[in-house]
Amino acid sequence: MPRFQRRIVVTGMGAISALGLSAPATFEASLEGRGGILDHEFDPGPNGPAPVTMPCALAPGDVVAATEEALGRRIGGSVDLFSLFALKAAREALDQAGLVVDGDLGDRAAVVLGHGFAGIHSLETAYERFFGQRTFKVHPMTVPRVMVSAPASAVAMEFGIRGPVFATSSACASSGHAIAQGAALIDSDQAEVAVVGGAEAIATPACLRAWQALGAISAAPCRPFSSGRDGMTVGEGGGAMVLETLEHARARGARPIAELAGTGMSSDAFHWTQPSLEGACAAMRGALEGADVVDESELLISAHGTGTPLNDKNEAAALRAIFGERFRDHPVIATKSAHGHLIGAASVVQGVIGILALEARTAPPVLNYLGPDPDCDLELVLGAARPIGADVLLLNAFAFGGLNCSLVFRRWT
Amino acid sequence: MASQDEELFDLIAQEALIDRGKLTREATLADLGLDSVDIVTVVFAVEERYQVEVPQDAFDGVTDLGGFVDTLGTLIAPKIA
Numbered sequence: 001m002p003r004f005q006r007r008i009v010v011t012g013m014g015a016i017s018a019l020g021l022s023a024p025a026t027f028e029a030s031l032e033g034r035g036g037i038l039d040h041e042f043d044p045g046p047n048g049p050a051p052v053t054m055p056c057a058l059a060p061g062d063v064v065a066a067t068e069e070a071l072g073r074r075i076g077g078s079v080d081l082f083s084l085f086a087l088k089a090a091r092e093a094l095d096q097a098g099l100v101v102d103g104d105l106g107d108r109a110a111v112v113l114g115h116g117f118a119g120i121h122s123l124e125t126a127y128e129r130f131f132g133q134r135t136f137k138v139h140p141m142t143v144p145r146v147m148v149s150a151p152a153s154a155v156a157m158e159f160g161i162r163g164p165v166f167a168t169s170s171a172c173a174s175s176g177h178a179i180a181q182g183a184a185l186i187d188s189d190q191a192e193v194a195v196v197g198g199a200e201a202i203a204t205p206a207c208l209r210a211w212q213a214l215g216a217i218s219a220a221p222c223r224p225f226s227s228g229r230d231g232m233t234v235g236e237g238g239g240a241m242v243l244e245t246l247e248h249a250r251a252r253g254a255r256p257i258a259e260l261a262g263t264g265m266s267s268d269a270f271h272w273t274q275p276s277l278e279g280a281c282a283a284m285r286g287a288l289e290g291a292d293v294v295d296e297s298e299l300l301i302s303a304h305g306t307g308t309p310l311n312d313k314n315e316a317a318a319l320r321a322i323f324g325e326r327f328r329d330h331p332v333i334a335t336k337s338a339h340g341h342l343i344g345a346a347s348v349v350q351g352v353i354g355i356l357a358l359e360a361r362t363a364p365p366v367l368n369y370l371g372p373d374p375d376c377d378l379e380l381v382l383g384a385a386r387p388i389g390a391d392v393l394l395l396n397a398f399a400f401g402g403l404n405c406s407l408v409f410r411r412w413t
Numbered sequence: 414m415a416s417q418d419e420e421l422f423d424l425i426a427q428e429a430l431i432d433r434g435k436l437t438r439e440a441t442l443a444d445l446g447l448d449s450v451d452i453v454t455v456v457f458a459v460e461e462r463y464q465v466e467v468p469q470d471a472f473d474g475v476t477d478l479g480g481f482v483d484t485l486g487t488l489i490a491p492k493i494a
Contacts, residue, residue, distance in 0.1 A: 074430050137460060140453040 003290050004187045007246040009256035009412065012097025014089035014197075015352045017237035017339040018057035021066045022092055026339065026349065027356040030364035031385045035338045036060070037221040037233050037368075044205040047132030054212075055221050056203050057235035057340025063088070071158065079145060079154055080119030081201035085238030085345070086151030087158055090195050094159060097242035098254055099193065101159050110191035111152045111165040112182040113240075114174030114198035116344035116399070117207070119146035124204040151199050151238075163191050169344070172304070173397035174198050175239065176347030176405030180263035182243050192248050197348035199238030208234060214273070222307030222341070223368035224334035225316065225376040232306040235340020239348035256412040258355045261392075262291025268402025275311055275398050280318035283404035284396065288322070291408035293392055298329055300363060300390040302354040303378075304398045305334030306341055311398060316376040331388055332378040333357070337367035347397045351407065354393040358411040363388045417493070421459075421482045428458045438479030445478065463489040 015022065018036025019029035029036065036057045043051040067088040068075050075084065090111075094101075101109050122145040126138040144150060149167040156165045164185055168177040175198025182196035202208075211217050211234060218231030249256055264286025268279035293299070304315055320327045335353050336342075342349050357363045363381045393409040418438070426433040429451040436445070442452075456467045465488045475481050 076427060076430060078430060137457070140457050141450065 004183065006187050008183050008186055008243055008260045009246050009249050010241050010258045010260060010355065010409070011244055011249050011254045011256055012093040012095065012099065012242035013240070013257065013352045013355065014092025014096070015237070015239040015349050016059055016063070016085050016088050017342065017349055018059060018235055019339050021059065021061065021063070021088070023352050023356065027353050030335050030338045030353055031362060033365050033367060033384060035221060035367045036235070037340055042203070042205040042208055045128060045132065047128065048205060054208065054217065054219070055233050056208070057233060058203055059085070059237055078141070080122045080150060081236070082115060082119055082199040082238065083151040083154045085199035085201060086113055086197070086240065087154055089197060089199070089238045089240035090155045090159065093195065093240040093242045099242055101161055105192065106160045106162045108163055108192040109161040110163045110182060110185045110194040111155045111161050112168060112178040112185070112194060112196045113152045113155065114168040114170070114176070114178035114344045114347070115148050115151065115200060116169065116171045116174050117200060117202050118148040119150060120202045120204050120207050122146050124206055155195055161195065170403040170405065171399035171401055172341065172343050172346055173399035173403050173405040174344035176395070176397040176407055177265065179241065179260065179348065179351065179407060180265060180405060183260050183263060186243060186245060193242060193244040195240055196243055197238065197240035198345040200343040200345040201236045202343060203234055203236050216308060218307060221368045222337055223370060224303065224305035224307045224337050224366055225312045225373065225378060225380055226369045227371045227373045229307045229309060229312060231308055232336070233340045235336070235342045237339065237342050237349055238345045239352050241348065241351065258358065258412050259410040260407065261410045262287040262289070262293070262408035264288070264290060264406040266404045268404070270402050273400055275314040276402065277314060277318055277321065279402055279404050280315060280396070280398050281321050283406040284318065284322050284394065287394065287406035287408045291410070293408060296392055298331070298388065298390045299392045299394050300354060300357060300388055301330050301332045302350045302393060302395045303332050303334045304396040305336055307336065313375045315396065315398065316378050319378060328379040330379060331363050331386070331390070332380050333363050334366045334380070335364060338364070347395060347405065347407065351395050351409065354395055355409055357388065358390060358393055358409070361388055362386065417486050418482050421485055424458055424462070425455050428455045436478060438477065438482070440478045441476055442478065442481065459485055459489065463492045465489055465492060
């Protein structure tokens with residue numbers, strides 16, 4: 001199993017979600033059991049069908065104003081919402097890391113951001129004008145706003161990052177793969193530092209309808225691993241981490257928050273929407289073995305936990321297969337019940353929450369839980385936040401199309 | 414300055430993310446950093462607000478902001494008269 005040759009640490013984190021416009025705000029809300037899933041009306045406009053109301057987890061307040069304040073400059077409508085999320089989260093992560101990318105470091109810095117979709121808000125606006133209003137007048141910046149690599153470019157331009165910069169896309173595992181690829185760049189000495197993470201903004205009338213058509217969306221806020229669960233809830237947001245070698249962090253006096261100890265990636269090569277036990281196990285095993293996690297008395301597990309009947313059942317079976325009789329030694333959190341499914345940004349935002357939970361020695365509760373499902377008999381954190389003794393976080397992402405990515409972080413002591 | 418110029422300067426500052434205080438009729442497009450993408454973005458906003466069509470070659474030979482807003486002003490004048 002591949003192991004990192006260099007020690008790679010997280011020195012800064014940022015997040016933006018329905019739970020708040022920063023990593024601490026997102027974590028605090030999740031600890032307090034304050035969910036961000038609310039009913040919202042989505043109106044396709046005069047050329048579309050009637051408006052629909054559905055639960056969704058949208059970032060609160062004025063994201064443009066918050067991002068402009070964080071960056072200290074005007075942005076207006078110059079970028080799509082998913083790029084705004086990436087810029088805001090990257091700024092927060094770099095601030096926490098105390099990292100200024102200047103001089104030669106710009107050439108040795110990377111950006112890798114994951115997105116399951118692209119600039120859907122801008123694309124849908126353009127298509128509504130073209131097909132709905134039947135006008136040729138689409139915004140001239142539509143292409144740069146929509147392209148899947150736009151957030152990576154925006155972050156690179158904002159902070160002067162001139163090394164490897166690109167996007168990863170693996171549906172709901174996209175930012176997991178982005179974190180893994182950023183670490184691989186550092187491990188292979190192609191970069192000294194990397195801003196990694198992801199962003200997603202897909203809560204538009206037509207895109208949500210597409211998710212509904214697939215039968216993936218619940219009419220109620222999602223309830224991972226619960227009896228009566230019947231689907232996921234879409235969320236919007238983004239997150240970022242600053243990765244660097246331990247050596248680099250120490251040389252500049254930065255305090256690591258956690259170590260990225262292992263990554264595991266696999267493909268089910270099986271089905272568009274049904275998960276496989278083997279694929280999930282392979283990803284987890286790769287991450288755990290790569291991190292040399294053996295016989296750990298307690299891990300914190302941040303489950304993929306979408307709230308769909310099949311995913312949660314399969315993930316529970318995979319955790320039983322990996323941990324055997326001791327699978328209930330490990331507390332399981334499923335924070336999509338609070339911030340919704342952030343799709344391409346899910347891994348990084350869940351990673352931020354999970355790392356902060358290790359640091360706080362407290363795990364946030366699974367929300368919207370109705371009662372046990374015998375197929376999902378995990379050690380779920382239910383009711384309220386609870387103390388944990390774990391020093392290791394196992395983070396799962398099992399995406400549509402059978403693309404899996406698990407990550408292992410160690411609490412920094 | 415004519416109110417029409419001021420209105421267009423406000424719109425240019427907003428769309429091209431340029432400090433409003435730097436916008437004068439004498440400033441050149443190059444000095445303001447107004448590139449081709451900025452110009453098509455401003456033109457799009459003008460077409461939207463005033464419901465006009467701006468020909469693609471409308472700014473041929475225009476190098477300063479005065480010429481730029483004069484060209485736009487000629488096109489929008491019938492709409493705001």
